[in-house]
Amino acid sequence: MNWLLEPSVSTFGPDIDRLYYIILVITGIVFVLTEGLLIYFLVRYRKRPDRRAEYIHGSTRAEVLWTLGPLVIVLMLGFMSKPVWDRAKDPAHFPEDALELTVSARQFEWESYYPGAGGDPDAQDAFSILNRVHVPVGEPVILHLEAEDVIHSFFVPRFRVKQDAIPGRTIPVWFEITEPGEYELGCAELCGIGHYLMDGVVVVQSRAEFDAWRAEQHAAALGGTGAAQLAGSGDLDGAPADGPVAEGGL
Amino acid sequence: MNQTAITAAVRRPMPGLGVYNVKLGMWVFLLSEVMFFTSLIGAYIILRFAHPDEFAAPGVVLNVPLTAVNTFILICSSVTMVKAYAAIERNEQAGLKLWLTATILLGSTFVGVQVYEYIHLIQEGFVATAVAYAAEGGPLYGSTFYLMTGFHGLHVTLGVLALLWILTRAVKGVYSSQNLGGVEAVGLYWHFVDLVWIVLFTIVYLI
Amino acid sequence: MSTPTAREKTDWDIPHYAGDHHEELSFIRKYVFSTDHKVIAVQFLVMSLVFLALGGFLALLMRWQLGFPGQPLPGGTLLPETMAPGGIILPEFYNSLVTMHGTFMIFFAIMPLLVGVFGNLLIPLQIGAPDMAFPKLNMASFWMAVPAGLIMLASFWVEGGAAGAGWTAYAPLSASGDFTGVYLGQQLWLLSLFILGFSSIAGAVNYITTVINMRAPGLTWFRLPLTVWALFITAVLVLLAMPILAGALIMLLTDQTIGTTFFLPEHGGEPLLWQHLFWFFGHPEVYILILPAFGIVSELLSNGARKAIFGYHAMVLAIAAIAFLGWIVWGHHMFMSGMNPMLGTTFMVTTLAIAVPSAIKVFNWLGTLWKGNIHFHVPFLHAAAFVALFIIGGLSGIFMASAPVDIHIHDTYFIVAHLHYVLFGGSLFAIFGGIIYWFPKMFGRMMNPFWGHVHFVGTFVFYNLVFFPMHGLGLEGMMRRLYDPTQYAWLADLQPWNVFITWAVFGLLAVQVVFFVNFVASIWTGRKAEANPWQANSLEWSVPSPPPHGNFEAMPIVYRGAYEYSPPDRKEDFILQNEPPRDPVGDRVEPEPQPTGGLEGSE
Numbered sequence A: 001m002n003w004l005l006e007p008s009v010s011t012f013g014p015d016i017d018r019l020y021y022i023i024l025v026i027t028g029i030v031f032v033l034t035e036g037l038l039i040y041f042l043v044r045y046r047k048r049p050d051r052r053a054e055y056i057h058g059s060t061r062a063e064v065l066w067t068l069g070p071l072v073i074v075l076m077l078g079f080m081s082k083p084v085w086d087r088a089k090d091p092a093h094f095p096e097d098a099l100e101l102t103v104s105a106r107q108f109e110w111e112s113y114y115p116g117a118g119g120d121p122d123a124q125d126a127f128s129i130l131n132r133v134h135v136p137v138g139e140p141v142i143l144h145l146e147a148e149d150v151i152h153s154f155f156v157p158r159f160r161v162k163q164d165a166i167p168g169r170t171i172p173v174w175f176e177i178t179e180p181g182e183y184e185l186g187c188a189e190l191c192g193i194g195h196y197l198m199d200g201v202v203v204v205q206s207r208a209e210f211d212a213w214r215a216e217q218h219a220a221a222l223g224g225t226g227a228a229q230l231a232g233s234g235d236l237d238g239a240p241a242d243g244p245v246a247e248g249g250l
Numbered sequence B: 001m002n003q004t005a006i007t008a009a010v011r012r013p014m015p016g017l018g019v020y021n022v023k024l025g026m027w028v029f030l031l032s033e034v035m036f037f038t039s040l041i042g043a044y045i046i047l048r049f050a051h052p053d054e055f056a057a058p059g060v061v062l063n064v065p066l067t068a069v070n071t072f073i074l075i076c077s078s079v080t081m082v083k084a085y086a087a088i089e090r091n092e093q094a095g096l097k098l099w100l101t102a103t104i105l106l107g108s109t110f111v112g113v114q115v116y117e118y119i120h121l122i123q124e125g126f127v128a129t130a131v132a133y134a135a136e137g138g139p140l141y142g143s144t145f146y147l148m149t150g151f152h153g154l155h156v157t158l159g160v161l162a163l164l165w166i167l168t169r170a171v172k173g174v175y176s177s178q179n180l181g182g183v184e185a186v187g188l189y190w191h192f193v194d195l196v197w198i199v200l201f202t203i204v205y206l207i
Numbered sequence C: 001m002s003t004p005t006a007r008e009k010t011d012w013d014i015p016h017y018a019g020d021h022h023e024e025l026s027f028i029r030k031y032v033f034s035t036d037h038k039v040i041a042v043q044f045l046v047m048s049l050v051f052l053a054l055g056g057f058l059a060l061l062m063r064w065q066l067g068f069p070g071q072p073l074p075g076g077t078l079l080p081e082t083m084a085p086g087g088i089i090l091p092e093f094y095n096s097l098v099t100m101h102g103t104f105m106i107f108f109a110i111m112p113l114l115v116g117v118f119g120n121l122l123i124p125l126q127i128g129a130p131d132m133a134f135p136k137l138n139m140a141s142f143w144m145a146v147p148a149g150l151i152m153l154a155s156f157w158v159e160g161g162a163a164g165a166g167w168t169a170y171a172p173l174s175a176s177g178d179f180t181g182v183y184l185g186q187q188l189w190l191l192s193l194f195i196l197g198f199s200s201i202a203g204a205v206n207y208i209t210t211v212i213n214m215r216a217p218g219l220t221w222f223r224l225p226l227t228v229w230a231l232f233i234t235a236v237l238v239l240l241a242m243p244i245l246a247g248a249l250i251m252l253l254t255d256q257t258i259g260t261t262f263f264l265p266e267h268g269g270e271p272l273l274w275q276h277l278f279w280f281f282g283h284p285e286v287y288i289l290i291l292p293a294f295g296i297v298s299e300l301l302s303n304g305a306r307k308a309i310f311g312y313h314a315m316v317l318a319i320a321a322i323a324f325l326g327w328i329v330w331g332h333h334m335f336m337s338g339m340n341p342m343l344g345t346t347f348m349v350t351t352l353a354i355a356v357p358s359a360i361k362v363f364n365w366l367g368t369l370w371k372g373n374i375h376f377h378v379p380f381l382h383a384a385a386f387v388a389l390f391i392i393g394g395l396s397g398i399f400m401a402s403a404p405v406d407i408h409i410h411d412t413y414f415i416v417a418h419l420h421y422v423l424f425g426g427s428l429f430a431i432f433g434g435i436i437y438w439f440p441k442m443f444g445r446m447m448n449p450f451w452g453h454v455h456f457v458g459t460f461v462f463y464n465l466v467f468f469p470m471h472g473l474g475l476e477g478m479m480r481r482l483y484d485p486t487q488y489a490w491l492a493d494l495q496p497w498n499v500f501i502t503w504a505v506f507g508l509l510a511v512q513v514v515f516f517v518n519f520v521a522s523i524w525t526g527r528k529a530e531a532n533p534w535q536a537n538s539l540e541w542s543v544p545s546p547p548p549h550g551n552f553e554a555m556p557i558v559y560r561g562a563y564e565y566s567p568p569d570r571k572e573d574f575i576l577q578n579e580p581p582r583d584p585v586g587d588r589v590e591p592e593p594q595p596t597g598g599l600e601g602s603e
């Protein structure tokens, strides 16, 4: 049992975590007070032969106090949450010059679509990879999340990112990651029999590494050979195969 | 408590609304019905706003004049229902039976016309399912149309059956000006079903 | 007896008080197709306890798989090949388990226990009525719930297995068997809940009419026990929420069967429409699952503490506020669905606001204990535990109510922890307490207090061992409804916790056997109960245990509220609501009961 969160690695992650800790402290205090009072009363006012319960029906002052107190606290939490929420989820607040790519979810895998070097998603050198998303570190990224069959949910715990992918819609998700590394991606919405097999990786690389990787993939897509075509799709009886596939390779 | 107190107690009216149970129960039940139709109509409105191109303009697929006449028939049936209730309030057994019969006939006509309309629409390819849909708009149109009008039609049909039951009891002479809870409760239901249709007719056929 | 004016003008069945002539009923009319609300309450009790046990068993299977993924379940070879070949639970069966556990617990255990059992037992008894307003409708309500439950149960054995799209049945997963391989199972799921909806609405119509129209003279609104208030407001929620579900179920059913396209996006359908409809019903539903428990707990706490409920009016208002706000918070289940962020903010604020009346209730319960003289009888212990655990469930709700924090914990075990703290720690503890408290009014005997204590302590301890660590699992990112967490590297590290929880579940379920045995044995061997074994105030305690058919000899007259414990001018520390003021000089003079309805009644 650990009430501390694993450190987040996205730019808005610390905001979310701060909010979490604020709530943790507030609820912690309320928890200790109320449970403490409960136990105290249970002990203090336990049955005694010489005692009689007092004939009290309530107190308007107390009611007002303990209505306003919680009200102020929750309103405060609402005020503190709103900017964080908007920053994380409101497309109007998304950064302008982000790297954009499409991630599509299907039973039971993720596929990331990278446009061609010129930015054209239908270009010859456009490519896609399965169960991996490569992004550069320290730069804003916008994923256009799609679902092909049922609802899935794109969940990267360390990023503090979670977004349902809804068939028939494209939903933008943004993040900017501050530390390079490989971060696990999961599906958070029950999506069928292989729901538990939808793990993937988000690879966060330095810009140079990312560019090199992408150039390699572009070349492979043009050549139509190599690693790109060998990757299979994730299926139920084994762990899903990770790795690049050429566009149309499925 | 002694015997006089008991007698005093039972003479005292209960602290209720002064509405007898059957009537109150029907009102309460109708609230539930309101929510049921709200869910169907709400779904229709949401879907239609989200996908206007899946729906055809009024009058393109649906036969508005025919349904307008049908709407008029249903409104008339509400009038005859009021007459039936008014009759039994005055203890007129014959009037009750007459107006109940009229209501049943009008209600059945409404259902009959609706079935006739359905048959025609289906022949024209306006169906509820994606597979066979061949009319203007898309299958969503058919889905929502048959859902709403179908469940309304079911309500009318059940209403007709309830009225038939009331009629058989009226023939047996059960009702009087002192005992008309059944007539009133079914009457309330009937007016409600009528009201729902006016809403449906407006949003499905006219707008 | 003469018919009260309020019931004139109707030829429908009118229940009679016990003093009236009663025909002898055949066995079938008395115990099977009975119209006596007390018998129907017991019928609901038996039915829902069976489903409660079943739900627990399903949970055990699930926990085995989570604790020991892929290992054969001991004795699992008894399960059909299509569920667990060689005792190893299949992923599709696991999904059915998740779905059916939630469905049975929510719709066939907690809901009928709270609404069906306590609603039926307590409403007429506590308002001084001979029965429900519509006894036959009441009977029909029960006999619709039974086939609904059986259909749900039968779906395990149909081709493709039981529904596997979660109790929330999100479309399009649930809208086409092609996505899950479950066709008939999902359809039976929909059908079963549809029938159950009829049952619930019939019950709600009955309860509402009964409470409004059949209160005994003098029993004004603000003299009602909080159980009646809670059950009344719950009935309003059932009345208005179930039809929404019914509409949604029909659409999903036609999508599944005849090919309509309400929720299927290829033809313009909207998957999110299902979520909106479901949660517009679903959030009021979760309050349906807790409000009656609020009422029960208030009753037990006040009785145990021998003290009036603190802030009676505030308690009523809080219940009403929760019921009202409950209609405008449903979006908090959909924060991650990509809804407009403005809308998300709105739902966040309403959700945070609904924590306030919950807090008010907790504070008033604490106020009730303050300066009391607490008798630790077994029902009281359950009520105290309810308060302790509901605090945790309410506080975890605050985390999720903050939409940005919910990004991290939505659809993880944190949610599972939350809902079990409110539904098991909350509702079920109240139910256990309530069953023990009102057992004499159902069976005329007391449940064994020793085994009651054993069951209580064991449940409290194991319950917390099972569910508290789930908060942590959720914070680490463990998703819910996951067949095999070890597939994810970051979750594999948490496996010791999953093993621990699974063992704790074994303990938790073992302790429940104590309750079931005590329950069944006490029906025949329990100590015979006098009329008022807990020395309580409300009307049900003024009649024998169990009360006769028709409940009261004649219509009782009520002189005071339900919580007049320890009045200063009496030797006893309780006074029945219908006890006439003894001596106008020594006793506090009560105003003559006014035959008025409406809210203007005086306290």
Ligand code: HEM
Binding pocket: C168, C286, C287, C289, C290, C332, C333, C351, C352, C354, C355, C358, C393, C394, C395, C397, C398, C400, C401, C406, C409, C410, C411, C415, C418, C419, C422, C423, C426, C427
């Ligand atoms: C202080 C009051 C409460 C607040 C602020 C609150 C808040 C929430 C929120 C925001 C969620 C959605 C979380 C998510 O899916 O990400 C949720 C889920 C849930 N809540 Fe509460 N809640 C409260 C009390 C209750 C009560 C009293 C009950 C029932 C007795 C309840 C039952 C549930 C259930 C069953 C779910 C999970 C539904 C599902 O996805 O399966 N909650 N709650």
Ligand SMILES: [Cu+2]
Binding pocket: A105, A106, A108, A151, A152, A153, A187, A188, A189, A190, A191, A195, A198
């Ligand atoms: Cu998925």
Ligand SMILES: [Cu+2]
Binding pocket: C282, C283, C286, C329, C330, C332, C333
């Ligand atoms: Cu909710």
